[in-house]
Amino acid sequence: MLLSKEDSVIREACVRTINVACQIALVPAPTFEEGERAELVCELFRERGASPFIDDVGNVVVRRRGEGEKRALLLAAHLDTVFPRTTPLTIERGEGWVRGPGIGDNALGVAALLTLWDFLESFGVVLPGDLVLAANVGEEGLGNLRGMRALVDQFGRELGAAVAVEGHNLGRVTHIAVGSIRLRLIVRGPGGHSWGNFGTPSAIHELARIICALTELPVPRSPKTTYNVGMIDGGVSVNTIAPFAQAVIDLRSIDPRELQRLSRAVEELAARQRAAGVEVELELLGERPAGETPVDAPVVRTALQVLRALGIEPVLDASSTDANAAIAAGIPAICIGLTRGRGSHTLEETIEIAPLELGLRQLLQLVRAFPVI
Structure with a gap:
């Protein structure tokens, strides 16, 4: 042709x-x-x-x-x-x-x-x-x-x-x-030796509790709304009670109201999980409308x-x-x-x-x- x-x-x-x-x-x-x-x-x-x-x-x-x-x-x-x-x-x-x-x-x-x-x-x-x-x-x-x-x-x-x-x-x-809110969840504790200071709150343990609680949050299938913990890090060594740990969280929805509702729920969850001697902070990394x-x-x-x-x-x-x-x-x-x-x-x-x-x-x-x- x-x-x-x-x-x-x-x-x-x-x-x-x-x-x-x-x-x-x-x-x-x-x-x-x-x-x-x-x-x-x-x-x-x-x-x-x-x-x-x-x-x-x-x-x-x-x-x-x-x-x-x-x-x-x-x-x-x-x-x-x-x-x-x-x-x-x-x-x-x-x-x-x-x-x-x-x-x-x-x-x-x-x-x-x-x-x-x-x-x-x-x-x-x-x-x-x-x-x-x-x-x-x-x-x-x-x-x-x-x-x-x-x-x-x-x-x-x-x-x-x-x-x-x-x-x-x-x-x-x-x-x-699809809108998104990216958050850094930061947990700080006193740290210490895993044997000698056993019982002292660990930043990693507290972070894990928050992440587990996050997976229990209800989100609607319509409008589709999601959450994901994409990165975690922290700690010093295998025999150190972690003084620091953090996770990066991605929240998404096609509905701005559901996105804000989920963000508030994460903030409330983090506040509830605070333990004696442990600081929990949420840092906004980015937001897509x-x-x-x-x-x-x-x-x-x-x-x-x-x-x-x-x-x-x-x-x-x-x-x-x-x-x-x-x-x-x-x-x-x-x-x-x-x-x-x-x-x-x-x-x-x-x-x-x-x-x-x-x-x-x-x-x-x-x-x-x-x-x-």
């Missing part, structure tokens, strides 16, 4: 996008340490004739001016990964797949923004409003969406919609923001229409993404994916190459549908 020029360009761009994603993935970018990767992305935009800049929090931002009065559209893909700087970053390629830490979450998303810029230039796409592309910091872990929050602060009044771009989950349209972009909002309807036109039946879902920050600011926002894969947040993270063509077409068509957004 004879392909149109545009079809040929898009197919050829898949290989280039994968190569750029691999280049990006090989640069370490733990949350709060995205600078080196940001500089690379800045340079890649400059090579394309764009004029990017790095803002005060470390986001790479490039703006493509439109020719009308429509409100601006923001497309953002996060730079940061969950992996410590010491993680060996390697890329392995096979027949139809690419594997490596962070390749889909979210090196591919960032690479796709560069490819989108190429498409707009190659096809001479004229938009009725400005397009803001951003490779943002602080999406993962305790980044607290600081990059997206800064973008909303900077451009919010101009924005008609925002789209978070992720490498995985082609076909999803995330329009419900819950919320929802209505299904009938133009940005959601358009995303669904684009996927169906590409032969993909879309799935509406809820998740915690950069879109949370925009939704909380009253900006219609969604998160979309570019291909399929597995192993996100693991060293064996893998993306499939073939579906990427549809993912790139989705991105281009979504921007072309800008007038209805």
Whole structure:
């Protein structure tokens, strides 16, 4: 079958996008340490004739001016990964797949923004409003969406919609923001020798009691609300009564009221578990707002229409993404994916190459549908 020029360009761009994603993935970018990767992305935009800049929090931002009065559209893909700087970053390629830490979450998303810029230039796409592309910091872990929050602060009044771009989950349209509260639970005690001071309260023992009590807290299945103790540490040695112990707790819900109710319940639980000679403290580490972009909002309807036109039946879902920050600011926002894969947040993270063509077409068509957004 004879392909149109545009079809040929898009197919050829898949290989280039994968190569750029691999280049990006090989640069370490733990949350709060995205600078080196940001500089690379800045340079890649400059090579394309764009004029990017790095803002005060470390986001790479490039703006493509439109020719009308429509409100601006923001497309953002996060730079940061969950992996410590010491993680060996390697890329392995096979027949139809690419594997490596962070390749889909979210090196591919960032690479796709560069490819989108190429498409707009190659096809001479004229938009009725400005397009803001951003490779943002602080999406993962305790980044607290600081990059997206800064973008909303900077451009919010101009924005008609925002789209978070992720490498995985082609076909999803995330329009419900799962809110979260991250807490550090700190327990301090007098310490002492395990034999000579037996009976003295142990910070580890008290922390364990609190964690066990946490698992007994009732939470609703609808609206879905969850808790998780993701990290614990403390103590000095096997024969020392622990003077210190801590745990990091993740609370989540799609309902802001249930999230706050659960947070208060944890605070009350910690207060009840205090024992003589033991201090218990809760420290707020981060908070992501819950919320929802209505299904009938133009940005959601358009995303669904684009996927169906590409032969993909879309799935509406809820998740915690950069879109949370925009939704909380009253900006219609969604998160979309570019291909399929597995192993996100693991060293064996893998993306499939073939579906990427549809993912790139989705991105281009979504921007072309800008007038209805």
